[in-house]
Amino acid sequence: TQLLEQSPQFLSIQEGENLTVYCNSSSVFSSLQWYRQEPGEGPVLLVTVVTGGEVKKLKRLTFQFGDARKDSSLHITAAQPGDTGLYLCAETSGSRLTFGEGTQLTVNP
Amino acid sequence: GAVVSQHPSWVICKSGTSVKIECRSLDFQATTMFWYRQFPKQSLMLMATSNEGSKATYEQGVEKDKFLINHASLTLSTLTVTSAHPEDSSFYICSAGDRGLETQYFGPGTRLLVL
Numbered sequence: 001t002q003l004l005e006q007s008p009q010f011l012s013i014q015e016g017e018n019l020t021v022y023c024n025s026s027s028v029f030s031s032l033q034w035y036r037q038e039p040g041e042g043p044v045l046l047v048t049v050v051t052g053g054e055v056k057k058l059k060r061l062t063f064q065f066g067d068a069r070k071d072s073s074l075h076i077t078a079a080q081p082g083d084t085g086l087y088l089c090a091e092t093s094g095s096r097l098t099f100g101e102g103t104q105l106t107v108n109p
Numbered sequence: 110g111a112v113v114s115q116h117p118s119w120v121i122c123k124s125g126t127s128v129k130i131e132c133r134s135l136d137f138q139a140t141t142m143f144w145y146r147q148f149p150k151q152s153l154m155l156m157a158t159s160n161e162g163s164k165a166t167y168e169q170g171v172e173k174d175k176f177l178i179n180h181a182s183l184t185l186s187t188l189t190v191t192s193a194h195p196e197d198s199s200f201y202i203c204s205a206g207d208r209g210l211e212t213q214y215f216g217p218g219t220r221l222l223v224l
Contacts, residue, residue, distance in 0.1 A: 042113075042202050042215035043153065088152060095141055095206055097213060099152045 004089060004100035012106040013079055020075045021103040023089035029069045030093050037086040037102075046074075048092075079107045111137045113205045115216035122193055123224055129189045130219045132203030138183035139205035143213065144176075147200040159186045193223040 005024045013019055023032065031050040035043035047056050049065035049072060056063045060083075062075040076083055084107050089100040112135040122128050132142055140161050145153040157167045157178050165178035177189040186205075190197055200220050204213040 040200075040218065040220070042204075042218050044215070045212065048212075095158070095213075096155070097143070097204075098155070102152045104150070 004091060004098060006087075006089060006100040006103050008103060009101065010104045010106075012108065015080060015107055015109050016078055017107075018075065018077050019079055019105070020073055021087055021105070022071065022073050023100050024071045025091065027070065029065075029072075029091050031091075032065060032069075032072050033090045033092060033097070034063055034072070034074055035088045035090060035099075037088060038084075043086075043088055076105075079105075081107045081109050083107050111135075111205070111207065111212075111214040113139075113203065113214045113216040115201075115203055115219050117219060118217065119220040119222075121222045121224065124194055125192055127189055127191045128193055128221060129187055130201055130203075130221075132186045132188070132205065132216055134184045134205040134214070137205075137207055137214075139186075139207065140183065141206045142180055142186040143204045143206070144178060144186075144188050145202045145204070147202060147218075149200075153202060156188075190221065193221070195223045197221065198223045 007022050033048045034046045037043040047063045052069045053067045054065040060077045064073045087103045090097045114133045116131045142159040144156045147153045156171045157165045159165045159178045159180040161180045167173045180186040202218040204215045206213050
């Protein structure tokens with residue numbers, strides 16, 4: 001089973017700051033997804049990356065997939081309190097999803 | 110987008126009782142549904158994969174006789190926690206995949222508290 005490590009585990013910042021969270025694997029991802037989960041709710045898919053070196057943007061969120069497809073990052077510009085939540089990366093292998101440990105982000109107003 | 114519902118959203122039960130959680134795909138047919146468990150401040154852990162009309166596939170360490178899964182139709186899967194104990198208290202989340210399984214759509218979760 002592939003291990004997905006996310007860092008940092010916890011992050012508390014002020015509104016307006018930028019941040020980056022990371023997802024690393026011991027082996028090559030077939031494809032990778034990023035989710036955000038708010039308390040008491042299921043995770044919501046943000047993006048899927050497939051190609052090494054791929055960069056995708058979703059408003060203030062920028063997702064990068066490493067050239068070797070063993071790591072990925074999520075960068076948030078000018079964070080807002082509404083960005084608060086648990087950010088999860090997940091490796092997709094066929095129909096299975098294996099989630100990382102998650103990064104709990106708190107954006108303080 | 111596709112919608113997956115869960116019922117109930119939260120449940121409190123006494124130790125030793127059984128609890129059934131329903132997962133429904135509301136606007137698409139789900140040949141495969143997945144059940145996850147999430148403890149506080151932790152990630153989602155896959156418990157089992159449920160395929161319509163066949164037996165579920167359980168992950169290592171998950172007791173199939175304790176967590177009964179039934180996927181009798183293309184829009185409904187149920188998870189029954191039998192003889193629940195306080196350590197079973199958790200957030201249970203289901204997801205449903207369409208026929209291509211390119212995307213899993215997650216339900217809102219069910220909070221279980223066993224007293």
